[in-house]
Amino acid sequence: MTHVTSLRCKECSREYPVGAFNVCEFCFGPLEVRYDLDAIKEAVSRESIAAGPNSLWRYADFLPADHNPDVDINAGFTPLIRSKGLADKFGLEELWIKNDSVNPSYSFKDRVVAVASAKALELGFDTLACASTGNLACAVAAHAARGNMKAYVFIPSDLEAGKVLGAAIYGPTMIAIDGTYDDVNRLCSELADTYPWAFVNINIRPFYADGSKTLGFEVAEQLGWRAPAHVVAPSASGAMFTKIFQGFNEFAYTGLIGKVETKMHCVQARGCSPIATAYEEGRLIIRPVRANTIAKSLGIGNPADGYYALKVIEASGGSAVIAEEHEVAEGIKLLAEADGIFTEGAGGVAVAGLRRLVERGTIKPDEPTVLYITGNGLKTTEVVADVVHPIHIEPTVAAFQDAIGARA
């Protein structure tokens, strides 16, 4: 059962009953879910969690929706792998990789949509919707298919068709909007106000966002019930980044782990770095930008949770770093070659950020560090297309031996 008490404005702290809305009607601040953490503390133990399902629903007591098998595609509880290759290259003694690229629709968005779709059914919705250029669309369409819900996915009409194949395969109604990025934003806002749909990242955003807490819970459990010294995570809207930290702290409050001393490091690509730029300039005001990065899954120029991500950096003693655009593909290749994990652009950004943090001495060799890999490389193969250069030979053993220069 959930232990939700209310929704609360993150700015003015006004409280609201649980429902499908995400904005404080007084100050237009974003709403977040409040929980009775003392009741959760009574309800859970390490043993009860360990006995739960091998999915994010093992943490159901900390989530705003009950587990509903009808819409569950087994998101979460992805591998936490101890790095050898990347750790050696960067001179780190204890580097862990949270490989969230192996979720059912191949990104961490399955976590947020798993929670959003379960909550949508609880609230009586029969339709999921989103505006997305990639991973979110896939997760929404997949969960809707599983839950026998209708799905509407809105995309900019200039988006390459192949980008949304991973969503289209699940059979949603896909609407391509003629207009600018701003036009798409505005239309979706209006539609969310007009139609009785669960727009996952709009009217049910408070619940949706909390799915990312499980990225903190899982890492803490998989590390043997402790939080790491450092987290390095890519950031777009800033929501996932803040929720990882919230996850660690909720585990600490409920006695499942000790005091959280994790330094949270956010990484963005040069072509879309509003959070990292604000950090570097020493201010808490985000200056929105036009996204222009090869790391498409980080392309949010006006990040809804950017300010809160900066507050998490401040509270945790962490930092924000910028990966140069040319480092994105390098990072993808490095992770693949060093540890056998093929990630998309966001992962390349994270790897580049980790390298910078080590070079700067921010992360010391003996400090346990977790690198979050949030999406799968097979979604963005064009970024690293130059790796394909096979050796052509005639179909004879001699030709093969000639080619590789080694005779038996």
Next chain:
Amino acid sequence: MQRVRLTFLDRLIKEPVVYQLGKKFDIVTNIRRADIQEGIGWVILELEGEDAEIDRGLEWARTVGVRVDPALGDLVEP
């Protein structure tokens, strides 16, 4: 009705942009939240009026150098 976030840089902080939005156009502006710091500031506004008039007003704001965004961040997610 629209909820927007206007971001001002440098010289624009001293300009009465919100006042002019209501003066030059048939728009009712209602400030809900704002923060002004050295060199940068933002205001979250509720705008009431005809859609076309709000569009004209926001286009004017852009032409004078104000950045106009959705109040709650980008809704189009990757």
